[in-house]
Amino acid sequence: MVTETSDKTFENETNNGITLTDFWATWCGPCRMQSPVVEELAEEMHEVKFLKMDVDANPETASKFGIMSIPTLLVKKDGQVVDSIIGYHSKDQLKQILSQYTD
Numbered sequence: 573m574v575t576e577t578s579d580k581t582f583e584n585e586t587n588n589g590i591t592l593t594d595f596w597a598t599w600c601g602p603c604r605m606q607s608p609v610v611e612e613l614a615e616e617m618h619e620v621k622f623l624k625m626d627v628d629a630n631p632e633t634a635s636k637f638g639i640m641s642i643p644t645l646l647v648k649k650d651g652q653v654v655d656s657i658i659g660y661h662s663k664d665q666l667k668q669i670l671s672q673y674t675d
Contacts, residue, residue, distance in 0.1 A: 574614045577623040579632040585623060587651040590673050592666075594624040595634055595644045602660045606643040609663050617667070619674045649673050 577585050577593065586593065594610045596603035607624070614622035627634040627642060637646060637653070647655035647670065654673060657666070 574611055574622040574624050577625050577630075579630045582623075582625065582630075582633045583651075585621070586648045589621060589650065590619065590670070591621045591623060591648045592670065593646045593648070594622070595627050595639045595642050595646065596624060597626060597628050597642055600642050603643045606645075606660050609661070609666065610645070612663055613666055613670070617670060617674070620670055647673065 574594070575585070582593070585591070592610070592613075594606060596607065610622055610624070613620075625633060627639060637656075639646075641658050643658075643660065645657040645661070645666070646653060647657070655669060657669060661669075
């Protein structure tokens with residue numbers, strides 16, 4: 573399951589374990605392609621917490637992390653950013669990236 577997060581809840585939701593946050597917007601074509609891939613991964617990789625954040629509705633967090641292009645997938649481990657993935661990526665590519673933090 574992918575949980576919607578906001579400027580108010582982001583830090584709290586990403587301070588423990590491994591999290592992947594999908595920064596997206598409704599008008600973004602590549603974001604609409606990335607979203608189902610993230611949904612599929614969330615069903616398979618239970619050791620990772622999956623979140624999504626609409627950058628138009630939550631500009632504070634996007635600005636804080638320097639999100640200039642979307643989709644951007646931000647990976648955090650115990651509250652620290654360990655990876656930033658910009659643009660569309662396949663399920664296999666994302667699984668490979670995440671597995672280096674879950675193994």
